Amino acid sequence: QLQLVQSGGGLVQPGGSLRLSCAATGFTLANYNLGWFRQAPGKEREGVACISSSVGRTYYADSAKGRFTISRDNAKNTVYLEMNSLKPEDTAIYYCARMTLFGQCVLTTTRAYAYWGQGTQVTVSS
Numbered sequence: 774q775l776q777l778v779q780s781g782g783g784l785v786q787p788g789g790s791l792r793l794s795c796a797a798t799g800f801t802l803a804n805y806n807l808g809w810f811r812q813a814p815g816k817e818r819e820g821v822a823c824i825s826s827s828v829g830r831t832y833y834a835d836s837a838k839g840r841f842t843i844s845r846d847n848a849k850n851t852v853y854l855e856m857n858s859l860k861p862e863d864t865a866i867y868y869c870a871r872m873t874l875f876g877q878c879v880l881t882t883t884r885a886y887a888y889w890g891q892g893t894q895v896t897v898s899s
Contacts, residue, residue: 784898
């Protein structure tokens with residue numbers, strides 16, 4: 774059974790922080806590139822961050838750089854997204870996803886990711 778189970782979403786005030794979790798079952802997370810994407814109402818799903826397999830190099834969209842941190846706990850088979858200095862425009866449903874093919878992390882398209890978590894709502898509002 775291949776599954777990505779997300780948790781950690783919620784409501785936070787602007788400037789606040791949240792930590793999202795994505796626990797993998799049915800495969801070893803460290804063997805694949807894992808990405809975080811988000812989708813706001815009326816917008817396309819966009820890449821936020823990605824962590825590569827093996828070495829664990831990280832990549833970020835410009836909107837996330839300096840505020841968000843993606844990390845991986847191999848023992849727990851879980852990937853995290855730490856979100857700091859949150860802004861209202863960060864409001865979206867956040868998804869973790871696994872790349873299907875071997876290669877470099879990709880954030881510019883969702884097509885490289887075939888397996889997705891269920892999504893979790895992040896709302897940044899006063």
